[in-house]
Amino acid sequence: xxxxxxxxxxxxxxxxxxxxxxxxxxxxxxxxxxxxxxxxxxxxxxxxxxxxxxxxxxxxxxxxxxxxxxxxxxxxxxxxxxxxxxxxxxxxxxxxxxxxxxxxxxxxxxxxxxxxxxxxxxxxxxxxxxxxxxxxxxxxxxxxxxxxxxxxxxx
Numbered sequence: 001x002x003x004x005x006x007x008x009x010x011x012x013x014x015x016x017x018x019x020x021x022x023x024x025x026x027x028x029x030x031x032x033x034x035x036x037x038x039x040x041x042x043x044x045x046x047x048x049x050x051x052x053x054x055x056x057x058x059x060x061x062x063x064x065x066x067x068x069x070x071x072x073x074x075x076x077x078x079x080x081x082x083x084x085x086x087x088x089x090x091x092x093x094x095x096x097x098x099x100x101x102x103x104x105x106x107x108x109x110x111x112x113x114x115x116x117x118x119x120x121x122x123x124x125x126x127x128x129x130x131x132x133x134x135x136x137x138x139x140x141x142x143x144x145x146x147x148x149x150x151x152x153x154x155x
Contacts, residue, residue, distance in 0.1 A: 021086050021087065022082065022083055022086050024083050025076070025079040025080060025083060027076050027079075027080075028079075028080050028083060029070075029072060029076065029077065029080040031084070031094060031097075033070065034080060034081070034084060034094060035094060035097045035098050035101060036070070036101070037066060037070055037072075037077065038094070038095070038098045039098050039101045039102055039105070040066055040069070041062075041066060042098065042102060043102070043105075044062035044063075044065070044066065045062075047062070048062060
């Protein structure tokens with residue numbers, strides 16, 4: 001029984017050792033740029049979940065696209081991400097900024113969608129208006145009533 005308590009006590013003491021934060025890498029990505037990268041990565045993951053087959057057939061690798069867009073490589077991203085993730089509170093704040101950016105982007109996309117929807121409605125309405133003007137002009141030419149062309153041929 002004493003051995004069990006001793007083992008548990010030893011493990012507990014060893015588990016409470018001081019964990020040191022890693023040194024920042026030489027080419028550390030700034031927090032603002034890291035927010036942009038992570039936001040784009042989340043959007044890319046969402047795109048993969050929607051139409052992954054199309055991305056594969058066209059040979060599009062979203063990680064490579066991100067690295068090229070931001071002028072970084074995978075090692076630089078991994079080291080910077082590990083550095084920021086070593087401070088959980090700081091990383092949580094970083095992810096909150098990512099979430100805010102995604103919400104802002106969604107609002108922009110939603111507003112563009114609404115504008116596009118309104119323009120489509122206006123186009124449909126203008127087409128209907130043009131069609132009704134044509135029908136009215138045909139009615140005036142025919143004496144106020146429209147006749148069925150099939151019936152006209154039979155008579």
